[in-house]
Amino acid sequence: MQQLNEQLLITFECVSAIGTSLHLAEMVEHFLKIFSRKTGALASIYWEYDTKTQNYQQLCLTGKKAFQELFMPPASFMHDALIHYDKANDKYFLHVKIEEDWISFIFQTSAVEIELIQSIIGSFQSKLENAVRACKNHLELIEINQTLERRVEEEVQKNRDKDQHILQQSRLAQMGEMISMIAHQWRQPLGSISAVAASIKFKTTLNRFDYTTPEGIDASKLFLSDAMSKIESYVQFLTHTIDDFRNFFKPNKQKESVTLAQLVNRTLDIIGKALEINGITIKVETRASHEIFTYANEVTQVILNILKNAEDVIKEREIAHAQIFITIENEDSWQIISIEDNAGGIPEHVLPHIFEPYFSTKSEKNGSGLGLYMSKTIIEEHCDGEILATNSPIGAKFIIKLQEG
Amino acid sequence: MFECISFIEHIESLHVKLKKGTYLLLIAEETPFLDLPKIADVRMCGAIFPRVIFEGKTYAKGIVVAKLKESSTMHIVEMDAPQSYHAAKNTNAIFAIVDGFSSQIDDFVEAIYTNLPQNTKFIGSGSGKTSFIQEPVILDNEHFYMNCAIIVASSMSIGIGVKHGWKSLVGPFIATQCNGTSLEKINYKDAFSIYQEAVEKDSDLRFETTPFFKISRRYPLGIIRYNKDFVVREPVRTDGKNLVVVGNLDENSVLSILKADKEDLIQAAQEAAVHSRGVLEASDIESIIVIDCVSRYLLLGDDFGEELQAIASAYQKNTLMWGAISLGEIANTNQESIEFYNNTCVVGTFQK
Numbered sequence: 001m002q003q004l005n006e007q008l009l010i011t012f013e014c015v016s017a018i019g020t021s022l023h024l025a026e027m028v029e030h031f032l033k034i035f036s037r038k039t040g041a042l043a044s045i046y047w048e049y050d051t052k053t054q055n056y057q058q059l060c061l062t063g064k065k066a067f068q069e070l071f072m073p074p075a076s077f078m079h080d081a082l083i084h085y086d087k088a089n090d091k092y093f094l095h096v097k098i099e100e101d102w103i104s105f106i107f108q109t110s111a112v113e114i115e116l117i118q119s120i121i122g123s124f125q126s127k128l129e130n131a132v133r134a135c136k137n138h139l140e141l142i143e144i145n146q147t148l149e150r151r152v153e154e155e156v157q158k159n160r161d162k163d164q165h166i167l168q169q170s171r172l173a174q175m176g177e178m179i180s181m182i183a184h185q186w187r188q189p190l191g192s193i194s195a196v197a198a199s200i201k202f203k204t205t206l207n208r209f210d211y212t213t214p215e216g217i218d219a220s221k222l223f224l225s226d227a228m229s230k231i232e233s234y235v236q237f238l239t240h241t242i243d244d245f246r247n248f249f250k251p252n253k254q255k256e257s258v259t260l261a262q263l264v265n266r267t268l269d270i271i272g273k274a275l276e277i278n279g280i281t282i283k284v285e286t287r288a289s290h291e292i293f294t295y296a297n298e299v300t301q302v303i304l305n306i307l308k309n310a311e312d313v314i315k316e317r318e319i320a321h322a323q324i325f326i327t328i329e330n331e332d333s334w335q336i337i338s339i340e341d342n343a344g345g346i347p348e349h350v351l352p353h354i355f356e357p358y359f360s361t362k363s364e365k366n367g368s369g370l371g372l373y374m375s376k377t378i379i380e381e382h383c384d385g386e387i388l389a390t391n392s393p394i395g396a397k398f399i400i401k402l403q404e405g
Numbered sequence: 406m407f408e409c410i411s412f413i414e415h416i417e418s419l420h421v422k423l424k425k426g427t428y429l430l431l432i433a434e435e436t437p438f439l440d441l442p443k444i445a446d447v448r449m450c451g452a453i454f455p456r457v458i459f460e461g462k463t464y465a466k467g468i469v470v471a472k473l474k475e476s477s478t479m480h481i482v483e484m485d486a487p488q489s490y491h492a493a494k495n496t497n498a499i500f501a502i503v504d505g506f507s508s509q510i511d512d513f514v515e516a517i518y519t520n521l522p523q524n525t526k527f528i529g530s531g532s533g534k535t536s537f538i539q540e541p542v543i544l545d546n547e548h549f550y551m552n553c554a555i556i557v558a559s560s561m562s563i564g565i566g567v568k569h570g571w572k573s574l575v576g577p578f579i580a581t582q583c584n585g586t587s588l589e590k591i592n593y594k595d596a597f598s599i600y601q602e603a604v605e606k607d608s609d610l611r612f613e614t615t616p617f618f619k620i621s622r623r624y625p626l627g628i629i630r631y632n633k634d635f636v637v638r639e640p641v642r643t644d645g646k647n648l649v650v651v652g653n654l655d656e657n658s659v660l661s662i663l664k665a666d667k668e669d670l671i672q673a674a675q676e677a678a679v680h681s682r683g684v685l686e687a688s689d690i691e692s693i694i695v696i697d698c699v700s701r702y703l704l705l706g707d708d709f710g711e712e713l714q715a716i717a718s719a720y721q722k723n724t725l726m727w728g729a730i731s732l733g734e735i736a737n738t739n740q741e742s743i744e745f746y747n748n749t750c751v752v753g754t755f756q757k
Contacts, residue, residue, distance in 0.1 A: 064519055
């Protein structure tokens with residue numbers, strides 16, 4: 001009776017030692033220690049089945065390490081009796097199958113005792129199996145989570161790389177547009193320089209000046225002086241244009257206080273000539289002149305981009321009496337600039353997508369699909385403002401809102 | 406393992422007594438001394454115990470001096486770094502003296518035991534003073550050490566017997582909440598309330614009027630094992646809710662509250678001696694070492710001599726008996742796992 005009570009008590013204690021951790025090695029080691037201590041096992045070992053290598057690996061060992069050499073791997077006993085007497089070492093081995101895994105114990109006791117011990121562990125074997133399964137499932141979940149985390153990190157990195165790529169492409173596209181605008185700005189002064197040079201060449205070739213008389217010499221000097229002044233003035237204009245573009249391209253890391261009207265003027269200094277050549281009239285109406293504290297060059301780029309888009313669509317649709325209306329006004333603490341053209345507007349199905357990257361209605365040669373995407377990024381993420389696109393009765397209308405201050 | 410075992414009353418006698426060699430000293434706590442002397446060609450390590458045992462008597466003052474045989478080695482090991490100790494492959498016996506108030510006794514002993522060869526036997530004791538405060542109680546010619554252990558290893562065999570004689574008074578109980586050495590709940594109730602109820606039901610002792618340790622040494626706890634004797638855990642203090650025991654206690658351990666008559670304790674000591682001697686002939690026995698718990702000594706009082714006589718009765722007359730009254734006992738009875746006991750008598754038989 002006392003032995004039965006002891007069996008029950010030991011069973012309770014061993015069952016309580018099951019499932020104390022979701023870490024398999026920790027849980028199994030704790031259980032084996034308690035079970036060995038209570039039943040007098042000399043040593044115990046847990047063999048975990050590795051499904052990848054299809055081999056058994058030792059997960060943990062309790063008791064003296066010196067006993068390790070007596071343990072045989074499961075392949076050598078799994079088809080035999082679960083209790084085995086090793087005559088040479090005078091030891092009993094008890095093997096217990098836990099799903100695909102095995103536990104082996106070494107005892108120095110009697111055959112009767114070992115059978116009773118086997119019945120003790122048999123009474124909670126299924127619980128032990130469930131606990132082992134829970135540990136393995138937990139590990140699997142952790143691995144899945146880790147894989148997910150890794151994938152998320154990879155995707156985030158890919159997005160960062162993509163953003164960098166977009167930025168680079170956008171800069172290249174802007175440079176292309178700038179060069180085109182410089183070409184427009186320079187065409188007229190270069191033509192003038194060329195005309196002045198041709199005039200000098202013409203007059204000297206045809207000997208239009210009489211160098212034999214003082215009057216002729218004076219007239220020649222006057223002509224050349226006048227021509228040189230004109231050339232100097234045109235060269236100065238060209239230099240000024242280059243400075244304008246260079247300043248515009250310089251990344252502006254510091255905010256400055258500026259009015260929207262000033263930003264519009266800076267933009268028109270760059271693109272105005274090109275618009276004029278294409279017969280586009282710009283009408284600017286300034287109803288508010290509060291300063292905003294922002295990245296001026298970046299906002300100028302956005303205005304420039306919208307004007308360039310308007311120019312492209314006006315040319316594409318061959319609009320007669322093309323006009324662009326720029327209105328500056330305020331609403332509460334917002335300074336608002338509206339840029340509206342009379343080119344007929346943006347198709348309704350296109351409108352929701354125009355701020356998406358790589359979205360362009362232009363031919364591949366003319367559009368990167370990044371201009372408005374970058375404009376939205378600049379206004380909303382860098383300048384804490386808003387940019388909207390709508391259709392007015394006559395054309396497309398872009399509204400940029402920036403906080404005063 | 407040891408030879409030339411003697412007893413001296415004064416530390417100064419070491420100069421006269423010790424010749425070239427390595428010595429283990431068991432020092433009774435009331436022995437007046439400041440440090441160990443430096444003697445040419447002599448290496449010594451010592452440990453302080455409540456009392457020492459020599460030739461059937463216990464002493465509050467004095468030193469048992471044991472010379473290590475050539476086949477033995479001695480090391481001082483930090484108890485938080487048991488991995489620093491490596492036993493030789495031919496080690497057959499280990500005698501360890503640990504710091505009896507270290508919180509790392511169980512882990513240390515298990516770590517040392519795990520790395521021993523298959524058939525190596527392990528016996529040991531907890532050192533310390535009856536002030537029950539952790540102090541540096543391990544020493545050598547150079548220093549005093551706290552939280553350290555002396556490990557003597559030998560290629561010679563040792564017989565070990567472990568018995569306590571305690572019987573279940575009431576139980577079983579489940580230790581439903583434990584934290585290290587603190588037993589917080591028994592059967593989901595405050596541990597002390599269960600303990601108090603059981604003790605006061607069995608005796609006239611009352612916790613309000615009697616110091617806790619005077620009661621607890623008479624009613625220790627026992628951890629139940631299958632087909633084996635209890636592992637005794639003695640409560641040493643309480644805060645009115647929890648019981649603090651000597652040595653760790655696993656949660657959900659099955660416990661009994663124990664009790665013993667004087668005769669049971671003495672009988673158990675004799676059984677330990679008989680088991681320790683085994684089938685050894687008297688001529689093969691060098692000496693016997695007794696590690697007996699201080700609680701048993703205090704509980705038996707004047708009758709403790711009978712316990713030593715009972716142990717001696719298992720051996721031929723004049724067999725040299727030495728040892729210490731200890732704070733915790735260590736032994737592996739067979740080859741199974743090592744245990745740290747309380748309130749137990751451990752007898753080791755050294756062979757020639």
